[in-house]
Amino acid sequence: xxxxxxxxxxxxxxxxxxxxxxxxxxxxxxxxxxxxxxxxxxxxxxxxxxxxxxxxxxxxxxxxxxxxxxxxxxxxxxxxxxxxxxxxxxxxxxxxxxxxxxxxxxxxxxxxxxxxxxxxxxxxxxx
Amino acid sequence: xxxxxxxxxxxxxxxxxxxxxxxxxxxxxxxxxxxxxxxxxxxxxxxxxxxxxxxxxxxxxxxxxxxxxxxxxxxxxxxxxxxxxxxxxxxxxxxxxxxxxxxxxxxxxxxxxxxxxxxxxxxxxxxxxxxxxxxxxxxxxxxxxxxxxxxxxxxxxxxxxxxxxxxxxxxxxxxxxxxxxxxxxxxxxxxxxx
Numbered sequence: 001x002x003x004x005x006x007x008x009x010x011x012x013x014x015x016x017x018x019x020x021x022x023x024x025x026x027x028x029x030x031x032x033x034x035x036x037x038x039x040x041x042x043x044x045x046x047x048x049x050x051x052x053x054x055x056x057x058x059x060x061x062x063x064x065x066x067x068x069x070x071x072x073x074x075x076x077x078x079x080x081x082x083x084x085x086x087x088x089x090x091x092x093x094x095x096x097x098x099x100x101x102x103x104x105x106x107x108x109x110x111x112x113x114x115x116x117x118x119x120x121x122x123x124x125x126x127x
Numbered sequence: 128x129x130x131x132x133x134x135x136x137x138x139x140x141x142x143x144x145x146x147x148x149x150x151x152x153x154x155x156x157x158x159x160x161x162x163x164x165x166x167x168x169x170x171x172x173x174x175x176x177x178x179x180x181x182x183x184x185x186x187x188x189x190x191x192x193x194x195x196x197x198x199x200x201x202x203x204x205x206x207x208x209x210x211x212x213x214x215x216x217x218x219x220x221x222x223x224x225x226x227x228x229x230x231x232x233x234x235x236x237x238x239x240x241x242x243x244x245x246x247x248x249x250x251x252x253x254x255x256x257x258x259x260x261x262x263x264x265x266x267x268x269x270x271x272x273x274x275x276x277x278x279x280x281x282x283x284x285x286x287x288x289x290x291x292x293x294x295x296x297x298x299x300x301x302x303x304x305x306x307x308x309x310x311x312x313x314x315x316x317x318x319x320x321x
Contacts, residue, residue: 051269072144
């Protein structure tokens with residue numbers, strides 16, 4: 001039996017074990033194949049029997065759910081605060097820049113006017 | 128009642144994190160099962176399940192839907208959380224096959240129902256010695272009852288690759304169990320003779 005055929009047989013058997021009739025491929029396992037693969041098929045059945053779903057305790061599920069919702073709220077608030085802080089910071093920086101540029105412009109104009117006045121005074125004809 | 132699908136819930140959870148609670152309710156059982164079968168302990172399973180969902184909540188805003196089921200994302204986080212747990216705490220009991228043999232021999236008492244339970248424990252211990260992806264495959268198949276196509280989507284592989292991995296996993300598991308059982312017989316023979 002080639003490896004691919006074994007893959008298919010084992011996969012089909014496992015699908016059958018987990019009760020997925022709609023998923024069972026149209027694959028018929030012959031008696032000979034069943035004999036050859038008996039150990040692996042039995043092992044799969046043992047696994048299926050041993051690996052039963054377990055349930056987390058209801059208390060645990062409830063308390064973790066509540067903690068997550070609380071954490072989500074805190075995270076949202078933190079994000080909103082951070083966003084607000086960024087907006088306020090940016091606005092403050094913008095205002096400072098505007099004030100600085102106005103002051104700069106005034107200083108520039110004053111300096112230019114003074115320099116011009118001085119130049120005029122130097123070049124003015126005497127007497 | 129119409130149940131909101133995962134994609135819609137995820138989109139909502141990005142803005143309204145309380146919607147994350149619904150995703151949590153939908154998946155907590157599966158993630159708990161996965162972690163329980165990887166660790167073998169309910170207390171650790173609770174702890175690591177909590178870590179998994181905290182991590183998912185933290186990163187949900189960056190989640191990109193690439194067509195894989197949301198459970199794949201959660202299983203991936205759970206996988207990493209379990210791997211970190213094994214590494215950080217060094218609590219993974221790497222039991223050699225010989226130790227497993229001795230362990231089961233010590234427990235062997237009079238024929239009873241407990242024996243069947245011990246056999247089952249032994250099988251699960253050997254399963255826990257398998258590489259993580261093989262454990263994941265067995266858990267998704269036998270605990271979660273997922274079809275091969277679903278497992279392929281969660282594990283990011285093709286269906287053919289999953290079938291092949293399943294075959295190899297059974298072969299390795301059988302070999303390991305045979306080794307344990309042979310060891311047991313040898314030990315029983317020795318103690319019987321001595």
